[in-house]
Amino acid sequence: xxxxxxxxYSFSITEELYSGFIHLFGDKNPLHVNKEFAKSKGFADExxxxxxxxxxxxxxxxxxxxxxxxxxxxxxxxxxxxxxxxQELLLKAEVEEVYKSVNAIEFxxxxxxxxxxxxxxxxxxxxxxx
Numbered sequence: 415x416x417x418x419x420x421x422x423y424s425f426s427i428t429e430e431l432y433s434g435f436i437h438l439f440g441d442k443n444p445l446h447v448n449k450e451f452a453k454s455k456g457f458a459d460e461x462x463x464x465x466x467x468x469x470x471x472x473x474x475x476x477x478x479x480x481x482x483x484x485x486x487x488x489x490x491x492x493x494x495x496x497x498x499x500x501q502e503l504l505l506k507a508e509v510e511e512v513y514k515s516v517n518a519i520e521f522x523x524x525x526x527x528x529x530x531x532x533x534x535x536x537x538x539x540x541x542x543x544x
Contacts, residue, residue, distance in 0.1 A: 415480065415519055419509040423478055424528065425470045427462050427501045435463050461496045467503075467525055467535055474505055475541055484541045487518065491537040495527075502528035507539070517543040 436442060444451035445461050452460050468491065475486050497503070507523040524536040 415509050415512065417509050417512055421474070421478060421505075421507045423470075423474060423505045425473075425503045425505060425525075427466070427497060427499055427503065429499055431466065432462055432499050435466055435469075439463075439465075457496055459498045462498055462501075464491070464493050464497070464535070467491060467497075470503075470505055470525070471523070471539060474507065475539065479541075481543070483544050484519075485544050487540045487542045489537065489539045491535050493535045495532060495534040497525075497534050503534065504528050510538070519543070 436447065441463060445455065445457070446452075446463055447460060449460050452458075468489065471489055471491075472486065475484060476482075504526045505523060506526060507521045509519055510522045511520040513519070519541050521539040521541075522536070523539060524533045526533050
């Protein structure tokens with residue numbers, strides 16, 4: 415991979431993904447599981463857990479890159495808008511820097527709503543080549 419390489423992947427926030435996250439991690443904060451509570455706080459619906467995006471990043475690093483001998487070293491996610499069930503998101507990532515001396519690659523990324531290209535989250539990822 416080289417500086418400037420770009421990747422785009424589509425992800426769906428399905429009911430199965432949403433309920434599976436709650437089942438696996440037990441996070442039943444009312445913002446995530448109570449529509450009336452979420453609406454009373456100014457949201458359109460129950461807000462999907464932001465860490466689901468971390469799962470999409472893990473999938474991107476482990477399954478979508480052209481090399482498999484990698485390990486996630488760090489990630490930073492800044493959430494800009496809530497995400498909801500049944501949304502389609504695009505992960506757009508670009509290689510920002512390649513550090514050959516330490517076998518590391520840094521990406522900048524964003525998650526965008528597929529329907530209107532609004533950025534819902536963005537950040538950085540660093541991977542190591544093992």
